Amino acid sequence: MTSLAERAVEVLTTADGRAKTALSHAHAAAWRAARAKGGTFPVGQAMPPARPARPDRPELLPPREVPRRRPGSPQGRIALLHALAHIELNAVDLHWDIIARFAHVPMPPGFYDDWVKAADEESKHFNLLCDCLEAMGSHYGALPAHAFMWQAAEDTAEDLLGRLAVVPMVLEARGLDVTPGMITIFERAGEADAIAALKTIYAEEVGHVAYGVKWFNWLCGRDGLDPKDEFHALVRRYFRGPLKPPFNDEKRAESGLPPDFYWPLAEEVEAAPGTAGFR
Ligand SMILES: [Fe+2]
Numbered sequence: 001m002t003s004l005a006e007r008a009v010e011v012l013t014t015a016d017g018r019a020k021t022a023l024s025h026a027h028a029a030a031w032r033a034a035r036a037k038g039g040t041f042p043v044g045q046a047m048p049p050a051r052p053a054r055p056d057r058p059e060l061l062p063p064r065e066v067p068r069r070r071p072g073s074p075q076g077r078i079a080l081l082h083a084l085a086h087i088e089l090n091a092v093d094l095h096w097d098i099i100a101r102f103a104h105v106p107m108p109p110g111f112y113d114d115w116v117k118a119a120d121e122e123s124k125h126f127n128l129l130c131d132c133l134e135a136m137g138s139h140y141g142a143l144p145a146h147a148f149m150w151q152a153a154e155d156t157a158e159d160l161l162g163r164l165a166v167v168p169m170v171l172e173a174r175g176l177d178v179t180p181g182m183i184t185i186f187e188r189a190g191e192a193d194a195i196a197a198l199k200t201i202y203a204e205e206v207g208h209v210a211y212g213v214k215w216f217n218w219l220c221g222r223d224g225l226d227p228k229d230e231f232h233a234l235v236r237r238y239f240r241g242p243l244k245p246p247f248n249d250e251k252r253a254e255s256g257l258p259p260d261f262y263w264p265l266a267e268e269v270e271a272a273p274g275t276a277g278f279r
């Protein structure tokens with residue numbers, strides 16, 4: 001039977017977004033079916049690519065060169081959904097990458113349950129946003145997108161705790177902060193499909209942050225580390241910029257992320273003005 005790590009690499013090396021997410025759904029369903037029967041299939045070992053395969057379009061540009069969005073216009077809302085679809089496609093790859101890249105670290109089966117589920121949900125998110133774009137006369141690939149989305153994965157390619165700190169506990173937690181404002185934009189425009197897609201994403205992203213917190217704490221406990229101190233050290237090492245308030249304290253709490261984890265990193269905004277912002 002094909003191992004979970006091999007399946008993860010198969011997703012990572014598939015370029016087309018719809019094909020990648022179809023494969024992601026299929027592998028997630030196979031894992032779930034095996035777990036429902038009380039088993040698993042082997043996690044195995046497989047070498048993930050340094051960067052995941054990507055379609056020819058969208059063109060990937062440095063963030064400063066990606067045209068700014070004005071969400072008051074239909075074109076601006078298309079640009080916003082396009083940027084989100086790009087984030088979701090990267091999220092699909094990030095969750096399969098954590099499975100394959102750290103397959104040599106012994107982890108309980110629940111670790112894989114969580115990231116397989118997260119990858120499955122990101123695949124749904126990407127497709128929901130693509131459906132919205134297509135209904136609005138656009139598509140994923142029609143606009144340029146952010147080139148440095150994979151940076152966090154490369155920076156933490158050899159550090160599972162660092163990966164958990166930066167990806168779910170910083171980047172995905174940031175999604176919880178900004179999504180309510182995006183929902184308001186689409187509510188003002190009366191765009192029901194986009195509102196429904198964003199509400200699904202908002203509800204499910206709480207779980208992804210929670211998986212990050214759960215396994216971060218588990219690894220710290222296993223290794224006798226203080227989770228808060230370790231989180232601060234890893235975010236300072238790998239994220240290299242302050243965290244941007246305002247924070248969604250309520251949803252962060254629902255994910256198990258306490259304020260004393262993230263507020264001290266935001267306070268460095270005052271201490272070091274002009275340092276790199278959120279990537
Ligand atoms: Fe997502």
Ligand SMILES: [Fe+2]
Pocket residue numbers: 091118122172205208
């Ligand atoms: Fe997510």
